[in-house]
Amino acid sequence: MTLSCDMLVFGGSGDLALHKLLPALYHLHRDGRLAADMRIIAVARSPLQRSQYQALAERHCRAQVARADFTSDSWQGFAERLDYLAMDAAQSAEYGRLARLLGNPAGRLRIFYLATAPALFAAIAEYLATAGLADARSRIVLEKPIGHSLASAQAINATIGRVFSEAQVFRIDHYLGKETVQNLMALRFANALFEPVWRSGHIEHVQISVNETLGVENRGAYYDRAGAMRDMLQNHLLQLLCLVAMEAPMRFDAESVRNEKVRILQALRPISGLDVQDRTVRGQYVAGQIAGQDVPAYYFEKQVDNDSDTETFVALRAEIDNWRWAGVPFYLRTGKRMARKCSQIVIQFKPVPQRLFDNDQANCLVIRLQPEERISLQLMGKSPGKGMRLTAMELDLNLAQVFPQKRRWDAYERLLLDVIEGDSTLFMRRDEVEAAWAWVDPILDGWQQYYQSPRPYPAGRNGPEQADSLLERSGHQWFEG
Ligand code: BG6
Numbered sequence: 001m002t003l004s005c006d007m008l009v010f011g012g013s014g015d016l017a018l019h020k021l022l023p024a025l026y027h028l029h030r031d032g033r034l035a036a037d038m039r040i041i042a043v044a045r046s047p048l049q050r051s052q053y054q055a056l057a058e059r060h061c062r063a064q065v066a067r068a069d070f071t072s073d074s075w076q077g078f079a080e081r082l083d084y085l086a087m088d089a090a091q092s093a094e095y096g097r098l099a100r101l102l103g104n105p106a107g108r109l110r111i112f113y114l115a116t117a118p119a120l121f122a123a124i125a126e127y128l129a130t131a132g133l134a135d136a137r138s139r140i141v142l143e144k145p146i147g148h149s150l151a152s153a154q155a156i157n158a159t160i161g162r163v164f165s166e167a168q169v170f171r172i173d174h175y176l177g178k179e180t181v182q183n184l185m186a187l188r189f190a191n192a193l194f195e196p197v198w199r200s201g202h203i204e205h206v207q208i209s210v211n212e213t214l215g216v217e218n219r220g221a222y223y224d225r226a227g228a229m230r231d232m233l234q235n236h237l238l239q240l241l242c243l244v245a246m247e248a249p250m251r252f253d254a255e256s257v258r259n260e261k262v263r264i265l266q267a268l269r270p271i272s273g274l275d276v277q278d279r280t281v282r283g284q285y286v287a288g289q290i291a292g293q294d295v296p297a298y299y300f301e302k303q304v305d306n307d308s309d310t311e312t313f314v315a316l317r318a319e320i321d322n323w324r325w326a327g328v329p330f331y332l333r334t335g336k337r338m339a340r341k342c343s344q345i346v347i348q349f350k351p352v353p354q355r356l357f358d359n360d361q362a363n364c365l366v367i368r369l370q371p372e373e374r375i376s377l378q379l380m381g382k383s384p385g386k387g388m389r390l391t392a393m394e395l396d397l398n399l400a401q402v403f404p405q406k407r408r409w410d411a412y413e414r415l416l417l418d419v420i421e422g423d424s425t426l427f428m429r430r431d432e433v434e435a436a437w438a439w440v441d442p443i444l445d446g447w448q449q450y451y452q453s454p455r456p457y458p459a460g461r462n463g464p465e466q467a468d469s470l471l472e473r474s475g476h477q478w479f480e481g
Helices: 015-030 050-064 071-082 092-102 118-130 150-165 178-190 220-245 254-267 275-280 411-421 432-451 466-470
Strands: 005-010 041-044 082-086 109-114 140-141 170-171 202-211 281-285 288-290 292-295 313-318 330-335 341-349 364-370 374-382 390-398 455-458
Touching: 005 015, 005 092, 005 411, 015 041, 015 411, 041 466, 050 071, 050 082, 071 082, 082 092, 092 118, 109 118, 109 411, 118 140, 118 150, 140 150, 140 220, 150 178, 150 432, 170 411, 170 432, 178 364, 178 374, 202 220, 220 254, 220 288, 220 313, 220 330, 220 341, 275 281, 275 432, 281 432, 281 466, 288 455, 313 466, 330 466, 341 432, 455 466
Parallel strands: 005 041, 005 109, 041 082, 109 140, 140 170, 202 330, 281 455
Antiparallel strands: 202 341, 281 313, 288 292, 313 330, 341 364, 364 374, 374 390
16 A cells, blocks of 8 residues: 555546546556545636546546446546645746645645746746745655757756655656566566677668557647647657666665666757758648548647748657667657557568578567567568478567556556655656756757758658658668557
């Protein structure tokens, strides 16, 4: 049973809270993982009564949670924990009401989850401190993106750091809570098989793709200022890159794991100035079709500027300047409104040193994060019958089939529990976030400096053609399997 605590969700009526956090908390409640007296208090500006908020939360949880897991008994119990406070988090005078609601019970943990725009992070932290709510019993959770540039991230981190110690700050990247992402660490560091070949001598290149079919839904206002680089690549894709590339940590604990990740971020070769033209591709979707449905162009989405030049797609070629990875391209790609939802990491091995057979292909290891969680190793084998005719075959590990009884946890369930238990291994440390921005900033500047406006791609295609040429120049191609 976990510690007794209150969790406050700022931005409680926003998309993230309603679509992700509350369903995750509901599951934890249903599985008996929350302390019996834990309260969840949503904070937002809308003037709602508690019962109205509970009804709103119920509607969203019902839609997100599998029917078999949503029972009226469990919901009733969950709704009793759920409270709502209408307040403007940008006004320091309002924090007195918050302090009164929380009271001062000894030994009770307070978790402040900031699911708001990052522009509010620093102010909320300061007002919490002024109201006496930032003591040793408090933890603060920050959603990505932390800032929109290195300077803004440093400013946020500095203010947060004046109020909370680093151990109290949980910078969330929900990709780290995904089961297959953690499995990547198990695969690398619990199997002696891979380590000897996990390096430049044996690996031709690595691809990390996070392709979405979704557009920007109700988040046009945020997304149009962020774009794919800030929304996805600066955080989720770079985190995946770190896990593929990092050295084995001394121990599986927060500091050791994060030290190794930071080293990789610091070893990324800068992409700046004119490099952006050779090593990066920006795209923006125009009208097209996905699964037979018409999809309008990005610039017609709600709350998006009609002449927006925000990228909804980015692909780039990263390189890591260290002994293990010298000369191995890491191709990163992410986009909205692509052909199909698929997040995967592909490790493409080099061909055999001397070819004996006509149609052999080099091996590749595919780690699929979604929609299915699977790890497959593509090998060459012989087709039955006379002669040495080779065929590509798969050793395929489908995690849902290996553990058929187990409900698949959503990333937020795992991460919220880690916050309650105080385990920061799967959260980003301050220097990690800043190192990621330090690498991304010059790319954003290069785009501005050389007016690299996004290349159009029709919705339903995996990005603009230039993203294919990015790999073809080195004799590679995107793995679409
Ligand atoms: C979020 C981004 O962090 O991740 C969204 O802000 C994106 O734009 C989402 O859609 C993708 O997450 P997942 O878990 O569905 O791959």
